[in-house]
Amino acid sequence: MAIDIEAERVVERASFREMRTVDVNDVIEYVHAGIQQWPTSRDLYDKYAIQRWNVQELDFTQDRIDWETKLSNDEKEAFLYVATGFHHGERQVEVDLWPEFMAIDNDEDKIFLTSQMEDEARHTIFFDRFYREVVGYDGEGIRGVLHQSYAHATPGLVGAFAYLTHLGDRIRQNPEDRHTLVEFIAAYHLWIEGVGALTVMQTTLNFCRRRGVLPGYYQGFNATTRDESRHVQFGTSVLHRMLHEDPTYVEDINRALRVNLAISSVAAFRVQYEPLGYTEEEFQGIFMNQLMRKTRAIGLELPQDILEAAQNVRPEAFGGG
Amino acid sequence: MAEELFSEAWLHEFVRNGNNGPTAREREEKLPNYWEAVAKQGATYNFPTGLILKAEPAKGYPQPLAALLPFQQGRVIGERLCSVQEASQQEMVIQIAPSVYERVNAGEEEIGEAMMYRDLLLAKGDVATFFLCSYFIQEWFGFAMRRTAFRLPAMQTA
Numbered sequence: 107m108a109i110d111i112e113a114e115r116v117v118e119r120a121s122f123r124e125m126r127t128v129d130v131n132d133v134i135e136y137v138h139a140g141i142q143q144w145p146t147s148r149d150l151y152d153k154y155a156i157q158r159w160n161v162q163e164l165d166f167t168q169d170r171i172d173w174e175t176k177l178s179n180d181e182k183e184a185f186l187y188v189a190t191g192f193h194h195g196e197r198q199v200e201v202d203l204w205p206e207f208m209a210i211d212n213d214e215d216k217i218f219l220t221s222q223m224e225d226e227a228r229h230t231i232f233f234d235r236f237y238r239e240v241v242g243y244d245g246e247g248i249r250g251v252l253h254q255s256y257a258h259a260t261p262g263l264v265g266a267f268a269y270l271t272h273l274g275d276r277i278r279q280n281p282e283d284r285h286t287l288v289e290f291i292a293a294y295h296l297w298i299e300g301v302g303a304l305t306v307m308q309t310t311l312n313f314c315r316r317r318g319v320l321p322g323y324y325q326g327f328n329a330t331t332r333d334e335s336r337h338v339q340f341g342t343s344v345l346h347r348m349l350h351e352d353p354t355y356v357e358d359i360n361r362a363l364r365v366n367l368a369i370s371s372v373a374a375f376r377v378q379y380e381p382l383g384y385t386e387e388e389f390q391g392i393f394m395n396q397l398m399r400k401t402r403a404i405g406l407e408l409p410q411d412i413l414e415a416a417q418n419v420r421p422e423a424f425g426g427g
Numbered sequence: 428m429a430e431e432l433f434s435e436a437w438l439h440e441f442v443r444n445g446n447n448g449p450t451a452r453e454r455e456e457k458l459p460n461y462w463e464a465v466a467k468q469g470a471t472y473n474f475p476t477g478l479i480l481k482a483e484p485a486k487g488y489p490q491p492l493a494a495l496l497p498f499q500q501g502r503v504i505g506e507r508l509c510s511v512q513e514a515s516q517q518e519m520v521i522q523i524a525p526s527v528y529e530r531v532n533a534g535e536e537e538i539g540e541a542m543m544y545r546d547l548l549l550a551k552g553d554v555a556t557f558f559l560c561s562y563f564i565q566e567w568f569g570f571a572m573r574r575t576a577f578r579l580p581a582m583q584t585a
């Protein structure tokens with residue numbers, strides 16, 4: 107599915123308020139249309155300046171009513187498993203993005219990454235507000251609420267984000283190591299954001315839209331998805347550029363995919379996604395589509411073992427990002 | 428009676444608890460395929476691992492302490508206390524602080540949170556290799572840290 111010019115224009119220019127009605131499927135297609143145009147980091151920064159939003163403008167009053175009166179327990183449970191991945195994921199990347207900023211050597215890339223860090227901070231606060239004001243969690247600071255939502259975290263989520271955060275640590279120790287930088291960018295922008303996050307965004311936001319529930323969440327998370335378009339376009343663009351400079355970086359990208367696929371091919375719990383309107387097969391289909399579109403765009407031919415591993419991905423293992 | 432953290436007796440108990448794996452109840456809480464993956468990963472994690480307790484004077488540890496955990500086929504065999512220098516020379520080196528151990532043991536922090544927040548830190552070793560075994564690591568250290576009671580050293584008063 108490709109996005110038409112008019113829909114692309116709507117997504118690109120929608121105000122924060124208008125994100126309440128913009129179709130998430132168009133936002134997902136907008137991500138891919140952008141990749142094909144290879145925007146520069148300066149282009150993406152300029153888009154950020156136009157598209158950034160204020161998390162304090164969100165009103166969760168109706169969401170609270172929907173949560174208490176419209177959503178079934180099964181729907182809430184499935185929703186929390188998915189949302190918890192983002193709740194933790196946004197905090198992780200907000201705190202751990204700066205090694206990439208430190209190691210990347212192009213000024214325009216650094217300028218873009220400052221905008222991404224600000225995006226991730228805003229997304230972290232968005233989820234903090236959602237959990238407090240809608241789900242009803244309470245706790246001291248960001249960590250206190252995260253600790254409560256950890257009850258819905260999976261070992262797969264832990265694996266993916268602990269891997270990323272340790273790669274960041276290695277970059278801190280040796281900012282000149284370009285191979286670790288590529289592995290980090292692949293693990294973060296390509297896998298976590300480009301594949302895992304977009305898959306989950308597509309499924310949960312379509313659930314809200316179909317059920318006509320959680321309008322504040324839809325507005326904020328749809329805007330988050332549009333923010334994600336800039337992050338994914340940036341990451342794929344940098345990987346494309348770096349692969350062009352040194353084709354041996356392909357091994358670093360493949361390593362990041364192999365680790366994440368190994369993590370994502372095992373589920374610790376069975377999560378019923380049917381209440382969100384998706385079967386496991388549909389979930390896997392969306393995931394494969396996201397993976398193949400990104401890797402093709404950057405000119406990556408996936409080896410057979412990665413393609414096979416990708417067939418075994420369990421949606422329960424990788425919610426969030 | 429609980430043993431002092433990083434004493435000989437504590438270390439043997441810690442390893443015994445990690446090696447024991449899940450109880451029947453813990454096994455039931457997760458899918459059979461997951462436990463198969465844990466076992467499979469454990470079989471590949473054959474690394475001598477240095478475990479370093481970071482210095483934390485407020486908890487009675489003005490200097491770091493260390494132990495050697497030789498992992499073989501998902502179990503530690505032949506653990507012993509060692510110098511920080513020796514632990515640092517191992518292929519994989521994990522660091523924790525006494526307060527982190529305390530929180531995980533008390534159930535105030537989950538082992539997964541400790542890994543994501545780098546409270547349980549892979550200070551040295553190949554990151555990809557380590558995280559290919561992330562389920563095994565989460566479970567082994569989770570069992571060991573949650574189950575092994577401990578006490579902090581008596582604080583010296585001036």
